[in-house]
Amino acid sequence: xxxxxxxxxxxxxxxxxxxxxxxxxxxxxxxxxxxxxxxxxxxxxxxxxxxxxxxxxxxxxxxxxxxxxxxxxxxxxxxxxxxxxxxxxxxxxxxxxxxxxxxxxxxxxxxxxxxxxxxxxxxxxxxxxxxxxxxxxxxxxxxxxxxxxxxxxxxxxxxxxxxxxxxxxxxxxxxxxxxxxxxxxxxxxxxxxxxxxxxxxxxxxxxxxxxxxxxxxxxxxxxxxxxxxxxxxxxxxxxxxxxxxxxxxxxxxxxxxxxxxxxxxxxxxxxxxxxxxxxxxxxxxxxxx
Numbered sequence: 001x002x003x004x005x006x007x008x009x010x011x012x013x014x015x016x017x018x019x020x021x022x023x024x025x026x027x028x029x030x031x032x033x034x035x036x037x038x039x040x041x042x043x044x045x046x047x048x049x050x051x052x053x054x055x056x057x058x059x060x061x062x063x064x065x066x067x068x069x070x071x072x073x074x075x076x077x078x079x080x081x082x083x084x085x086x087x088x089x090x091x092x093x094x095x096x097x098x099x100x101x102x103x104x105x106x107x108x109x110x111x112x113x114x115x116x117x118x119x120x121x122x123x124x125x126x127x128x129x130x131x132x133x134x135x136x137x138x139x140x141x142x143x144x145x146x147x148x149x150x151x152x153x154x155x156x157x158x159x160x161x162x163x164x165x166x167x168x169x170x171x172x173x174x175x176x177x178x179x180x181x182x183x184x185x186x187x188x189x190x191x192x193x194x195x196x197x198x199x200x201x202x203x204x205x206x207x208x209x210x211x212x213x214x215x216x217x218x219x220x221x222x223x224x225x226x227x228x229x230x231x232x233x234x235x236x237x238x239x240x241x242x243x244x245x246x247x248x249x250x251x252x253x254x255x256x257x258x259x260x261x262x263x264x265x266x267x268x269x270x271x272x273x274x275x276x277x278x279x280x281x282x283x284x285x286x287x288x289x
Contacts, residue, residue: 009039009047014056019085020228020255020281021119026262028228029286030086031056034094038067041076049073054223057083059091065101066091072221077199078106079127079165081230081279088113089120089283107165109276116282123280124230127165129238130274134159134169138196142169145184145192146203152178154206157243164234164277166199172206179205180258182215182225189219202232209246212236214255227256228263234277237267 013035018027031051038044038060048056048071055077059066068087070080084102091100092113099112107127114121139159143149148171153159157172173179182203193201203215214236216229226232233253240247247269256263268278 008043009033009035009058011047011050014047014051015086015090016051016053016286017086017089017283018286019082019089019122019283020230020263020265021284022262022264024118024284026227026256026264027284028082028226028256028261028263029053030080030083032083032086032090033058034090035060038069044069044071045076047071054218054221054226055080055083057087059087062103065103068102068104072218072223074222075220077166077221079104079231081124081126081232081234082226082228084109084111084124085122085230085281085283087111088122088124089285092120092122104165119282119284121280122283123278126231126234126277126279128274129162129164129235129277131160131162131235131239131242134161138169141192141196142171142201145188146182148173148178157204157206157240157245160239162202162235162239164231164238166231166235167197168232168235169196169198169201170204170236170239171201172204176205176207176213179203179213179215182258184217184219186219186224189217190222193220200226200229200232202229202236204236210248210251212251212253213257214253215258216255225259227259227261228265228281229255230265230279233265233267234279237269237277237279238274241269242273
């Protein structure tokens with residue numbers, strides 16, 4: 001008997017959805033492919049490269065939930081927040097409103113999707129979180145990469161390595177102007193992030209205790225900057241909890257403004273150390289399947 005041919009995904013089968021949108025504008029575009037079984041690794045990587053977004057989520061039924069993997073144009077990543085929100089929106093359109101169990105490479109999470117006219121309200125529960133002080137050599141390398149100085153950092157939020165399904169360096173800056181001035185060399189950023197095992201760098205400015213503005217270089221994925229980063233927001237929120245920051249249970253994040261793609265993210269922060277972070281927002285479809 002001839003074995004079945006490997007599933008070959010087609011770019012025409014990819015939904016394009018902007019996650020964490022600001023109404024009918026902004027958000028971070030993600031590709032979403034849903035099929036009966038996951039394609040081979042090389043086929044998923046090729047399709048993610050062809051789609052060209054910072055991540056494409058691939059999902060297939062598994063038990064009572066969905067097996068999910070994420071690919072950037074350059075490599076697989078263990079977790080992607082905005083692509084998870086986009087997947088939640090796609091599943092709500094396909095399966096109806098609900099909470100969907102997702103099996104990732106290294107974690108089990110959920111995503112919720114609720115239809116609201118042309119948009120979908122979606123929320124993910126991140127993998128477990130942890131944080132620790134960033135190593136001095138990592139901080140020095142990052143400051144050099146962006147042309148910042150130690151005096152440019154917010155002393156209330158020391159540099160940290162923060163995890164919520166993937167590793168992120170958190171650098172809190174002392175002013176909004178410093179955040180707007182972010183520049184770096186993509187190849188140098190890729191080398192730094194690869195050397196230190198980072199998925200993104202979260203550059204943040206605290207407007208007040210509960211409202212942050214962020215930027216997220218994603219050089220290791222071949223992307224200069226993401227306009228909305230759910231995984232980075234979850235990592236930041238988990239770190240703020242560990243730090244004892246006066247978040248009062250939640251933070252709001254504005255991202256993508258300096259790219260002209262304003263995006264809005266909300267993170268609910270529970271009391272349990274290391275616990276999951278709920279990151280929510282809206283998603284809008286960019287094209288029909």
